[in-house]
Amino acid sequence: MTISWKNGILYVKIITESSVAHMKSDIPFPTIERLCTIYHLLEELYENGIRSLSSKEIGAYIGAGAHTVRKDINYLGEIGKGRAGYDVALLKNHLMNHLGLTGHKKACIVGLGRLGAAILEYARLALSGFDMVAGFDRNINKLETIKTAITLYPAHEITTIVRRNGIELAVLAVPAQAAQEAAHRLIDGGIKGIVNFSPALLQTEAGVVIRNIDLINEFRIVTVLSGLSIDTQ
Amino acid sequence: MTISWKNGILYVKIITESSVAHMKSDIPFPTIERLCTIYHLLEELYENGIRSLSSKEIGAYIGAGAHTVRKDINYLGEIGKGRAGYDVALLKNHLMNHLGLTGHKKACIVGLGRLGAAILEYARLALSGFDMVAGFDRNINKLETIKTAITLYPAHEITTIVRRNGIELAVLAVPAQAAQEAAHRLIDGGIKGIVNFSPALLQTEAGVVIRNIDLINEFRIVTVLSGLSIDTQ
DNA sequence: CGATGTGAAAGGTTTCACAGCT
């Protein structure tokens, strides 16, 4: 709760859970991306024993101005009054709570080729609150070959397993031609978000968040951007 | 060609490739990202025998409005007059030329763990004009284990090899703690862009484009975004 | 003083509306 006195009027601002949740819809998309990066940064710095951090320092780490960082953080409401920058632990929890990053979320992976298998072994996921609970592949032989603690299923069971286990997130690491069908199965199972490593341009459905990651597209963007910086020198 | 007379000096302005490239600096960043996606789409549809496409159709594929698509395409100058949508081949070449996606670019990969090895085998890269010409790893034993047509080197040779071969792009697939040193070596070698698959937040240098790809960060963004759509219902 | 918090201005991007072409 914040109390302030301005122009002869007493302002009492009460931030409740629901008003915070509603406010979130007012957060600009770039701000959400930056806040997630800041959250990541705070985790890292806290592990390294850093307990206080200014907006200027945060900006330097994530490649943004101090203004932007303060504005971003303030979309989630007031946190640290005054002096010596932000308390790292406090801000980290603040972001966690307001961004809804508390607790563990269940995730699965579709496509157990080289890339899929690599992601399956990514230990940091569980440490960050994302539990890989299922893997899928069209090729049944692959399910026997791969050694993992996670249960593996044939691709046609995606919908059932996702729904039954309440899996919220999925990684798509199948070849392009299999991507759309797999995405449909995930969506039918009630998945909330898909991180798509295939080069397929998925037809999205309302309510499902899709993030596309395509190395070739990234290379092209880098090429165009670096072409720019050279030409404009 | 424009001719003008100012302060006793005759100005002759010829629009060459390089001055057109200079114009590119006026293209908004989101537009550049979308144009790369559109380029990808056009390649795909052309292969499937589609020869004509309206801005509305393109928009449906990439998740944007027809307005946006037309505006984006027009940043690169006029292409098809009038009626029946865009000629796919024409537009594809138009984008290729104006975005500087002609010819082949040399790329390398740093870090030959599971992820790095998977990317090394990504055949589609060469088809898209990006030639993997070198791989690096700190662990010399790994260099002998991996079977590949590409020459592999120990990590300390990054700077030399990148410079000598004129490698422009790099994929960083090393553990977080090794990422910054590897990035420095790449930058010292004159790399133009880095696609960073490690969770490290790299300190960037002017003139080098860095694109960060971190699955955990993507999961968090998806979580926040899908949390939003529920709370605001 | 040097930090955050925040309304207001500036800047950038998207959307609109319609001209112009086939």
Added chain:
DNA sequence: AGCTGTGAAACCTTTCACATCG
């Protein structure tokens, strides 16, 4: 008619400037 091309308006995001606090 139906499409692209494009200036102008609307909208969103960043930056600024300064009040405020310790």
